[in-house]
Amino acid sequence: MHDRRSFLKLGAGAAVGGIAAALPSAASATECASNIKWDETRDIIVVGSGFAGLSSALNAKRQGLGSILVLEKMQVIGGNSAINGGWLAIPKNPIQLAQGIQDDSPEELVKDQIISGRGMQNTDMLRQMANRALDAYQLCIDAGVKFREGFNQQVGGHNKARAIRTQHGVGGDITTKLYEVGKKEGVEYRLQHYVEDFIMDGQQIVGLKVRQNYRFPDLKTGKTIYIKANKAVILAHGGFSRNLVLRELVDPALDKTLDCTNALGATGEVTLTAMAHGAFPVHMSFIQTGHWGSPDEGGFGWSNALLSIGFHKGISVNVLDGKRFMNERADRKTCSDAIMKNRNPDGSPAYPVVFFNHDDHVGAEEVTRAVRDQIAWKVDSLEQLAKQFNIPLAQLKQTVAEYNKQVPQRIDPLFGRMMDTAVELKAPFIVSRIWPKVHYCMGGLKTDLGARVLHSQTLAPMKNLYAVGEATGGTHGGTRLSSTACLECLTMGIIVAETIKSDMQA
Template structure:
C-alpha cells in the first residue's frame, strides 16, 4: 500500500470510473515495516489547522510532534487569507455593547447558509470552542485590530474580528513561533507520497523529502512512523483543475482561484485510496469579492469589505443594482455571475464607495497603487471609463442615498446600518468571483477521526482538521468561519488523540 499512487492518476480514475474503480485492495499486510524515523504525532500541513493541532498536541503531552509542509514556506492558504475570525462573545464585541450573541446564534446563521447540508452538531462544537481558539491566538502573540468587530455577509450579528494587518500570516507566524518555542519540529519541502495502512490502522507515511514544487521527481523517499496519530491538515483542492472538473462540471473552468498553487488535494486523495470516506466534493465555493484585475487572493477582499458595507454594486449592462451586497457568498456569487454580455463573456460589475471617507486607509492605497481599483471624480467619469449607462447609474445612486436615509432597502432587503450616502469622488473596482474554498473532503466524526467508507467507523490513528475535511458547512460557508473551524478543530483533535492514546 505504500507504493506510489499519483494523485493525478487517482483524479483521472475518479473522472473516468468513479471512486470505487480507483481504490486499491485494502487487505492487511503481514510482517514488519521498515521505518526511517518514528514520531508520536505527525501533522500534515502548516496552515491554521495544522499549526493549531500541532501546538495543542504538544501541550497535551503526546510526545514528539512533527509538522510536514510540502511547500517552501510555512502557512499554506492560511497565510494568505484575509485574517477574519468569527468569535461570538469576543471582548471587542462585548465592549461594543453587543451582548445578545452566542455560539447558537452563529450556528443558526451557518445552517441557513448551508442550505440544509451543514452538520449542526459539528458547527455547534466548533462555535463553542471559538473563545478557546481566540485565547490561544492571543496567548501566542497574535494582534487584532483595535476596536474592530463587524457584521459580515450572512451573519446576523457583528462578530467578525480581524488580525492587525488583515492577513492570515498574522496568525500562522505567531502560532509557528509558539510551537517552535515549545519544541515542535517543522520541516518544509516534504511531500506525502502515501499512507501506510495495516489492517484498520494507519501506521505512518511515505514522504518525499527535499521535494521542490511542482516536480514530483525531486527529493528522496523515506518512511516515517507515527506511534499515536497522523493528522491530515493539508487544505483543499481548488488548484487541482482535473479534480475540480470531475466533481463539479458546472463550475466555470475559466474562474481564477484565491488559493496558492500547491492547493491540489493529494493528501485527501491518498487517504481516500486507503478507504477514507469522501463527502460533498462537488461543493466548491467561490468568493464573491474577487477582482478580475489581479491574480490570486489579492487586495480585493480587503477593499470590498468596505464596499459591501458602505457602498453599492451596479451592473455595467444597465447601471442598476442587482443584489443584496451583504448576503452570503453563494447568493452574491450567483448574482454577480449572471452579468454577462450576449456572447457569454463576463460583464464585470462595478462596486464603489466614497473616497474621502477613508483618508490614508491602507486598503484603499494598496488597491489604487496596484490598479485593481480606481479613483473617479464623478459619476460621469465612472460611466465613461466603464461604459455604464449614465442616466440609470445616476438614478441608482439617488435611490441608494434615499434608502440610506430611510435605513431600508426595498429592492433586495439589504441591512443598511453601515451604508453611506454616496458622493464623489469614488473608489471604484470591478468584481468577479474566484474559486475559493472546498466544502468537501474527508468525512470525520465529531472528534476529528477519519471514517472508513466501508465500515463507517474510524480508521485508527488517522485524524483530519480544516478544509481537507468535508460535510461541515454544507452548500456554502460563511465568511470568517474557516479560521474559526481550523483553529478550533486543532484543539479538539488533540484532545481526541490523547483520549484514544
Template sequence: MSDRRSFLKMTASLAAGGLAVGLPVQASETKPIKWDEQVDLLVIGSGFAGQSVALNATRAGINVTVLEKMQVIGGNSAINGGWFAVPKNPVQLAQGIHDDSPAELVKDQMIAARGMGNEAMLTRLAEHALPAYNMCIDAGVQFKKDFNIQVGGHNKARAVRVEAGTGGGIVTKLCEAGKREGVDYRLQHKVEDFIMDGDEILGVVVRKGYRFPDESTGHLVNIRARKGVVLASGGFTRNMKLRAIVDPSLDPTLDCTNHLGATGEATLAAMAHGALPVHMNMIQTGHWGSPDEGGFGWSNALLSIGWHKGIAVNPTTGKRIMDERADRLTCSKAIMACRHSDNSPAYPLVFFNKNDHLGDGRVTRAVRDEMAWEVDSLEEMAKKFNVPLKDLKATVTQWNQYVAKREDPDFNRKMDTAVELKPPFVVSRVWPKVHYCMGGLKTDLDGRVINSQSLAPMKKLYAAGEVTGGVHGYARLSSCACLEGLAMGFIIPKAVQADNA
C-alpha cells in the same frame, strides 16, 4: 497490510494537475516495513488547523512533527484575509453587543448551508471560538484595535481581523509558539502515500526534500507515527482535473485565490485507503475577487468597505444586482449573472465615497495597484466603464432614498452601515474566484476520519480544516475557515489521547 503481513506502497502515480497519488498494492507478507524514522504524532500541513493541532497537542504532552510540502509554512491560511468569527470576543462586548453566542453563529451558518451543514460539528467549533482567539492572543497575534464588524451572512458583528490583513499574522505567531514549545517543523516534505494495517494508519511515505512542483525531486522515506496522523493539508482548488470531475459546472476560466500547492494529493491518498469523501462538488467562490489582479490579492480588503458602505451595479444596466451583504453563494450567483450579449463577463462595479476613507491603506493600496480607481463624478464613472449614465444616476438617487429611510425594498439588505453616496468615488470591478472546498474527508465530531466501507472511524487517522467535508454545506460564511481550523486544534488532541490510552 502491516509490517507483519503486507505493506501498501507506492508503485504508480497519477498525473492530475501536477500531483502524484500513490496506488496501493499488496507487498510480500514476509517482507517487513523498513521504517526510516519513528515519531509520535504527525501533522500534515501547517495552516490554521495544523498549527493549532500541533500547539495544543504539544501542550497535552504529545510530541508532534509537522510536515509541510511547500518551501514556506502556512498554505492558504497564510494568504487568506485574516478574518475570524468569535462570538463574545472582547471588542464585541465593548461595542455593547451582548446578545451574541455560539448558538447564534451556528444559526447563521445553517441558513447559509441550505440544509446541508453539520449542526453538531458547527456547534462544537463555535464553542471553541473564544479559546482559539485567546490562544492567538497569548501567542502574540495582533488583531486590529477596536475592530469587530458584521460580515456577509452573519446577523451580528462578530468578526475580528488580523492587523496585517492576512492569516499569515496568525500562522507565523502560532509557529513561533510551537517552536518554543518543541514542535518539530519540516518543510519540503510531501506525503506520497499512507502505510496501513487494515483501517489503522501506521505511518506515511514521504518525499523528503521535495521542491514543488518537480515530482522528481527529493527521495522517499517511511515515517512511522505511533500515536496517529492528522491531515490538515487543505483543499484541492488548484487541481483542475479533480475540479472538473467533481463539479463540471464550475467555470474552468475562473481565477483561484489559493496558493499553487492546493492540489489535494493527501485527500486522494486517504480516499485510496478507504477514507469517505463527502460534498466534493461543493466548491465555493469568493464573491470579492477582482479581475484586475491575480490570486487572492487585495480585493477582499477593499470590498470589506464596498459591501458595507457602497453598492454593486451591473455595468450594462447601471442597476444594483444584489444584497451586497449576503452570503458568498448568493452574491457570487448574482455577480456571475452579469453578462454582455455575447455571454462574456460584464464585471460589476462596486463603489463608495472616497472622502469617507482618506488615508485608508486598503484604498491607497488598491488604487496604487490599479485594481481600483478614483473618479470625481458619476459621469466620469459611466464614461470610464461604459455604464448608462441616466440609469446609474437613477440607481444612486434611489439608493440615497433607501439610506434615508433605512430600508432596502429591492434586496432587503441590512442598512445599519449604509451611507449616502456622493462624489468623489472609489470604484472597483468584481468577479468571483474559486476559493474554498466545502467537500473533503468525512470525520466524526472528534476529527476521526470515517471509513467508506464500515462507516466507522479509522484508527489513528484524523483530519481538520479544509481537508474535511460535510461541515459547512453549500456555503461557508466569511471568517469561519479561521475559526474551524483553530477550533479543531483543541478537539483532536483529546481524541488522540483517548485513542492511545
C-alpha cells in the same frame, strides 16, 4: 499490505492536475507494513502547516502526546492560511462586548451557519466549534497574535458584528505566531516533505511514505523516506481548489473564467490518497467562490480588504444597464451567483463594478493600496464613472438617486440588504471591478465530531487517522459562512488533540 486498488492509485495520481501524470513509487503497492524499514519514528505526524496543522501540532504537544512532527510540502510554513484575510468569527469576543453587543452567542453563530449551509451542514460539528470559539481566540492571544484595535465587524451572512481581524489583515499574523510558539515548545517542522502514500495495517495507519527535499511541483525531486507514527496521523492539508482536473470532475459547472484565491499547493493529493485507502469523502462538489474577487489581480490579492468597505458603504452595479443587482451583504454563494449572471451577449463576463465614497476613506490602507496597484480607481463624478466603465449614465444616476433616498430610511426594498452601515453616495468615488474566484472546498474527508476519519465500508473510524480543517467535508453544507474557516481550523486543532489523548487512554 498497501490496500489500494490499482485503478484507484492511478486515478489519484492522474487527478493531481498540472502537477504530474502519476505519483512516483506510490503505485507499486507491493510493500507490507511489517516489511518497512522505518527511517524515523514520531508519536504524532501532522500533514500541513496552515491554521489547522499548526493548532493541531501545538495542542497535541500541550496535551503531552509526545514527539510532534509537522510536514509541509511547500517551501514555506502557512499554506493557504498565511495568505487569507485574517478574519475570525468569535461570539462574545472582548471587542464585541466593548461595542455594547451583548446579545450574541455561539448559538447565534450556528443559526447563521445553518442558513448558509442550506440544510446540508453538520449542526453538531458547527455547534462544538462555536462553543470553543473563545478558546481559539485565547490560543491566538497567548501566542502573541495582534488584532485590530476596536475592530469588530458584521460580515456577509452574519446577523451580528462578531468578526475580528488580524493587525495586518492577513492570516500570516496567526500562522507566524503559532509556528514560533510551537517551535519553542518542541514541535518539529519540516518543509518540502511531500506525502507519497500511507502505510496501512488494515484500517489502521501506521506511518507515511514521504518524499524528502521535494521541490514543488516536480515529483522527481528529493528521495523517499518512511516515517512511522506511533500514535496518530493528523491530516490538515487543506482543500483542492488548485487541482483543476479534480475540480472539474466534481463540479463541471465551475466557470473557467474564475480565478482561484488559493496558494499553488492546494491540490488535494493527500485527500485522494486517503480516499484510495478507504477514507469516506463527502460533499466533494461543494466548492465555494469568493464574491469579493477582482479580475484585475491574480490569486487572493487585496480586493477582499477593499470590498469589505465597498459592500458595506457602497453599491454594486451591472455595467450593461447601470442597475443594482444584488444584496451586497448576503453570503458568498448568494452574491457569487448574482455576480456571475452579469454576462455580455456572447457569454463573456460583463464585470460589475462596486463603488463607494472616496472622501470617507482618505488614507485608508485598503484604498491606497488598491488604487496604487490599479485594482481600483478614483473617479470624480458619476459621468466619469459611466464613461470609464461604459455604463449607461442616465440609469446610473437614477440608481444612485434611488439608493440615496433609501439610506436615511434604512430600508432596501429591492434586495433586503441590511442598511445599518449604508451612507449617502457622493462623488468622488472609489470604484473597482468584481468577479468571483474559487475560494474554498466544503467537501473532503468525513470525520466524526472528534475528527476521526471514517472508513467508506464500515463507516467507523479508521484507527489513528484524523483530519481537521478544509481537508474535511460535510461540516458547512451548501456554503461556508465568511470568517469561519480560521475558527474551524483553530478549534478543531484543539479538539483533535483532546480526542487523540482520549483514544490513547481508552
